[in-house]
Amino acid sequence: MKERAGIQSVEVGFALLEALGRAAGPQMLRDLAAAAGMSAAKAHRYLVSFQRLQLVVQDPTSTRYDLGPAALKLGLASLSRLDAVKLGRVRANVLMEQIGHTVALAVWGNHGPTIVHWEESPQAVTVNLRLGDVMPLLSSATGRCFAAYVSKDAIAPMLREELTRAQKQGRADVPATMAGVRTMLDEVRARGASRVVDVLLPGIVGFCAPVFDADGHIALGIVALGPTGTFDPEWDGAVHTPLRQAAQQLSRDLGWRG
Known part of the structure; x- marks a missing residue:
């Protein structure tokens, strides 16, 4: 079956969310970018958008990134539907x-x-x-x-x-x-x-x-x-x-x- 077209940038950016999900805690930009297999500059652009959507938050003191409240809501909604x-x-x-x-x-x-x-x-x-x-x-x-x-x-x-x-x-x-x-x-x-x-x-x-x-x-x-x-x-x-x-x-x- 022919693979359906999607939005590649969404799939690429999701690698950052996956990397945060696997991490033991908040991550520095360079470490997060490396885990997602992209440059720090590219990762930063995605993270800015994810912050606007509250999928990611950044600590103003440590500058580390972590999953945000929107990611938590999605995760809890998914878990509540699991059988x-x-x-x-x-x-x-x-x-x-x-x-x-x-x-x-x-x-x-x-x-x-x-x-x-x-x-x-x-x-x-x-x-x-x-x-x-x-x-x-x-x-x-x-x-x-x-x-x-x-x-x-x-x-x-x-x-x-x-x-x-x-x-x-x-x-x-x-x-x-x-x-x-x-x-x-x-x-x-x-x-x-x-x-x-x-x-x-x-x-x-x-x-x-x-x-x-x-x-x-x-x-x-x-x-x-x-x-x-x-x-x-x-x-x-x-x-x-x-x-x-x-x-x-x-x-x-x-x-x-x-």
Whole structure:
């Protein structure tokens, strides 16, 4: 399809706004121009216009430039219209085709981590999970992921119940003490994802990676699962790596800058 004509000067000038958005703080003209790939004189002309539109402000003392109130209003308006699950559905379908295994989305609901979307691979094995199912914190990849990132108060009642049950059953495949839980959740945060093998479902491996919103809160979890015979269970392997990358990209789409 033929590319539609646009206004090149607008596209060129936008590089300055992008550079400000990536920067850790206000920028000197020379540094901002270099980041945008243009001369200081050219950058200054764009910045004068952006100041008139309140997209950019300049500190009169330091002479550094930063994003202005109009840029903030546009950013907040965009964030308010973002739907994490809607964006996640698109990402989940692409990921499912990439890894060849079932992908699901989960959110934190009133009763815990809840499956809200399911992209089943044509080669998927049948698993006894349904939309709306609430996943356990200790024995599911989804639960472990959310337990690592939601507030302690939010998970406390559910965690106490599961710990008591694990202790009574004498299970060796899930933590049975708070010390064990803390070790498990520290690993989730260090890896950027959670994993279970033959824990919740026999013969099934599951990964779950967190997706964060603009405030750094977990918005949803992206889950990948499949049979142990064909599913790569390794960290940084054929499933974990693209899953983590998809979650990070979706987080950036939602405004996360961590």
